[in-house]
Amino acid sequence: MAIKDDVENQEIGSHAGGVQEPLILAKKNQTYDDTRKGNPRMAYFSTFVAVCGSFAFGTCAGYSSPTQSAIRSDLSLTLAEYSVFGSILTFGAMIGAITGGPIADFIGRKGAMRTASGFCVAGWLAIYFAE
Numbered sequence: 015m016a017i018k019d020d021v022e023n024q025e026i027g028s029h030a031g032g033v034q035e036p037l038i039l040a041k042k043n044q045t046y047d048d049t050r051k052g053n054p055r056m057a058y059f060s061t062f063v064a065v066c067g068s069f070a071f072g073t074c075a076g077y078s079s080p081t082q083s084a085i086r087s088d089l090s091l092t093l094a095e096y097s098v099f100g101s102i103l104t105f106g107a108m109i110g111a112i113t114g115g116p117i118a119d120f121i122g123r124k125g126a127m128r129t130a131s132g133f134c135v136a137g138w139l140a141i142y143f144a145e
Contacts, residue, residue: 070134070138074137075103077141079100082096
């Protein structure tokens, strides 16, 4: 019951002695202008960039599927070897998910996105120039 009482006290803003304190203290003479509107083009552009990332990953994941027989015959792969070939992207995604947080902590979110984009571009160039 003590936890429930603490939560209820925090919700109504009462502390010791019944004095109510704001959760976030505003600066003196600070005004908020709720009438300004953002540029919707930036929201559309951000959404487009996010969708492009999903499209690139989906294309990478599915690009080898329709050409399975040709890849297996050209590279002389068994079915098990082709399965490993097709799942390399998934292993890379797991490694990227594990290392993404520490990279973002070290060089920032924008730096981490630039690093990931560099790897993505390098991978696509390797696919494009492969014979």
